Amino acid sequence: MIRIDDAEPPPYAANRSQKGVPLLSTSTTASAAATIAALARPQDVRALSLTALHVVMAMRLSAMFERAGRDPIPDLAQRYRSIETAAAVHALVRRVIRTWPERFLVNRPCQLTMTPDEATLAAMVRHALLADNEGFAGMLQGFVRADRQDGLYHATQHAAALLSGRSA
Numbered sequence: 001m002i003r004i005d006d007a008e009p010p011p012y013a014a015n016r017s018q019k020g021v022p023l024l025s026t027s028t029t030a031s032a033a034a035t036i037a038a039l040a041r042p043q044d045v046r047a048l049s050l051t052a053l054h055v056v057m058a059m060r061l062s063a064m065f066e067r068a069g070r071d072p073i074p075d076l077a078q079r080y081r082s083i084e085t086a087a088a089v090h091a092l093v094r095r096v097i098r099t100w101p102e103r104f105l106v107n108r109p110c111q112l113t114m115t116p117d118e119a120t121l122a123a124m125v126r127h128a129l130l131a132d133n134e135g136f137a138g139m140l141q142g143f144v145r146a147d148r149q150d151g152l153y154h155a156t157q158h159a160a161a162l163l164s165g166r167s168a
Contacts, residue, residue: 032142042113043122051129051164052122054080055156058089059096059121060109085162092159096121099148128157129164 045053058076065072072093076086097104105115114122120139127136136153137146144152 040116043119044112045114045118046112048122049126049129051160052125054163055089055092055125055159056106056114056118056122057109059093059104059118060106062090062093063106064109080163082162085159088155088159088162092155095152095155099144099152101143101145124152124156125160128153128160131157 045056048056058072061075062072065075073083073086073090076089077083080086080089100117104117106118107113107115120143123139124136127133127139133153136156137149140149140152
């Protein structure tokens with residue numbers, strides 16, 4: 001696996017009140033456990049929409065270019081035949097890196113299975129294409145800080161719209 005890391009450390013918050021009592025309810029804990037179990041199952045990139053596949057592959061390519069010390073925008077522009085689309089996708093990649101609570105893990109471009117982070121990114125694209133802001137926020141609730149979700153949603157929606165050929 002390749003890691004994408006940004007200099008900004010995530011703000012970790014303990015899941016306990018001052019007296020040691022958990023802050024999450026039982027239903028929230030059960031929901032989180034179900035989400036974690038679903039993400040633990042390997043998912044195949046061949047099941048993704050073309051737009052979600054492009055975003056996941058852009059994240060993988062960006063990780064490779066970052067390790068090589070190169071700018072990914074020229075390669076992305078050649079792939080998408082659009083500098084605007086490449087810039088929007090790269091802006092989404094940078095936004096994800098800045099807002100993710102941990103290092104974003106990606107597989108190598110040749111691998112068919114997705115990491116849990118990549119599966120979450122693909123789900124974000126799906127919600128953005130459907131203009132489902134509530135579903136997007138609900139999916140990231142408790143994972144990405146609420147004050148960062150709106151910017152992440154709009155960056156995802158803009159990149160997904162350009163990749164799918166819709167007007168942004």
